[in-house]
Amino acid sequence: MRADLLRRPACRRLLTSALATATIGQLATAQTIEDLRDDLRQSLRDIQFAQSLVGLVLLSDELELSGARYSFDDVEDTDITVYALPFHSKQELWGKDRPKLHIEGTLGWAEARQSLADAYGGQLPGLETSLSTKWRTYGALLGGGLEFPVAKDLGVTPLVDLGLSRIENRTRYGGPGAAASAALFDGIAFNWDAIAFSYGGAVRVDWHRQLGPSHKLEVVGRYDVRWTETIQEDDPAQDFVTRSQLITLHGDVTGPLGMNLFEQPVDWQLGAAYRAFPEETLFGVDQYVQFSGSLLFRTGDRLPYGHGFALSGAVMLGEDFHGWTLGFRLLF
Numbered sequence: 132m133r134a135d136l137l138r139r140p141a142c143r144r145l146l147t148s149a150l151a152t153a154t155i156g157q158l159a160t161a162q163t164i165e166d167l168r169d170d171l172r173q174s175l176r177d178i179q180f181a182q183s184l185v186g187l188v189l190l191s192d193e194l195e196l197s198g199a200r201y202s203f204d205d206v207e208d209t210d211i212t213v214y215a216l217p218f219h220s221k222q223e224l225w226g227k228d229r230p231k232l233h234i235e236g237t238l239g240w241a242e243a244r245q246s247l248a249d250a251y252g253g254q255l256p257g258l259e260t261s262l263s264t265k266w267r268t269y270g271a272l273l274g275g276g277l278e279f280p281v282a283k284d285l286g287v288t289p290l291v292d293l294g295l296s297r298i299e300n301r302t303r304y305g306g307p308g309a310a311a312s313a314a315l316f317d318g319i320a321f322n323w324d325a326i327a328f329s330y331g332g333a334v335r336v337d338w339h340r341q342l343g344p345s346h347k348l349e350v351v352g353r354y355d356v357r358w359t360e361t362i363q364e365d366d367p368a369q370d371f372v373t374r375s376q377l378i379t380l381h382g383d384v385t386g387p388l389g390m391n392l393f394e395q396p397v398d399w400q401l402g403a404a405y406r407a408f409p410e411e412t413l414f415g416v417d418q419y420v421q422f423s424g425s426l427l428f429r430t431g432d433r434l435p436y437g438h439g440f441a442l443s444g445a446v447m448l449g450e451d452f453h454g455w456t457l458g459f460r461l462l463f
Contacts, residue, residue: 164314172319175368181298181325182373184266185359186413188296188327191239191270193217195353195379196404196421197445198239199456203414211414211454215239218461221278228280233288233335236273242266243414250312258308264321270296272329284339292357294329318366325364331357346386353379378407381421388426395429400441419449427462438462 175181190198190213198213217237224232243266250260274292281287302321304312316322333355340348360372381404388397404421423445430439439462447454 167315168319171315172366172368175320176370179371179373180320181361181364181369182359182371184268184298185373185375186408187211187241187243187266187268188270188298188329188359189357189375189377190413191215191241191268191296192237192272192294192329193239194219194235194237194272194274194292195351195381196406197423197443197456197458197460198241199445199447199454201447201452201454203416204451209243209245209414211241211243213239213241216460230277230279231286232275233278233290234275235290235292237271239268239270239272241268241270249306251308255308258311259306260308260312261305262302262312262321263305264300264302267299267301268296270294270329274333276335278335278337286337288335288337290333290335292329292331292333292355296327296329296359298325298327298361300324319368323365323369325361325369327359328362329357329359331355342384346384348382348384350382351379353377355379374410376409378405378409380405385427392428393430395439397429398427400425400427402445416449416452419447419452419454421445421447429462 190211193213193215194217198215201211201213203209203211215237216239217235219233219235222232222234224230245262245264245266247262250262251258253259272292272294274290276288276290278286278288300321300323302316304310313322333353336352338350342348355375355377357375357377358372359375361370364370381402383400383402385398385400388399390397400423402421402423402425404423405418406421407418408416423443425441425443427441428439441460441462443456443458443460445456445458447456
């Protein structure tokens, strides 16, 4: 049962665990609310329920792919919105054929919305409770490493990343059992805040190939292993330490659009990407693909940071999952 719980969406796992601990019979008897809250707290600590939100933390700490709007075909009608501003910069320290300093980072925000018509599935007549819940994370991640040229147009970069995230939940209850449910869940399962610290390493492989005089191919493969743990929480039930692995592969073909802006040529870019989560899933999704298109506008020295900007769009597809995005990013 516990392994199954660890792969369910956050809201369903919380409610299942709550009802497994504070049984329907206990809820209907004279057991005190504090006893029920203690049972709930212990059960949620046993399964480290808050680690189900690590996927949301990973989205707000996105380094390689764009933010997006995601929808999941689950009983909670989960929708996720992500805004992320990742950046990568390389600097030559010791000459052209020597290792380069690779600096990366991101600022991000992610929100998951879920809802249930009745938290108790009709098993407590007279205490039916609807739920509308929002999980939010605000994240910042910074990392760096050295890119080693191992062959022509091929570089390998070991990286170290550190991040900090704030996790929030805001839940509204409805129906005749709203007051009792709030007294049971609030501060333990719902309506709480926490701070999480992330640390880990990655290996990134970059391959570039010129496809004729005006077209080029760029392929990036990356493996990340990252630990996330809470360093401040409202209740011990929210304390967790978990490890996540990410596998990312994306490729882009770039060519000229045939027009100029800011006295610079405008380029088009078409891309495809694959993302997998070998351990912790993204609300039950363990892999998906992305297809994207962009217009690249070079600005020379007109911007204080970067050398231009891009307007992009993408779609994401996975099992019981889809997403899309329209976005803007800086070119470095």
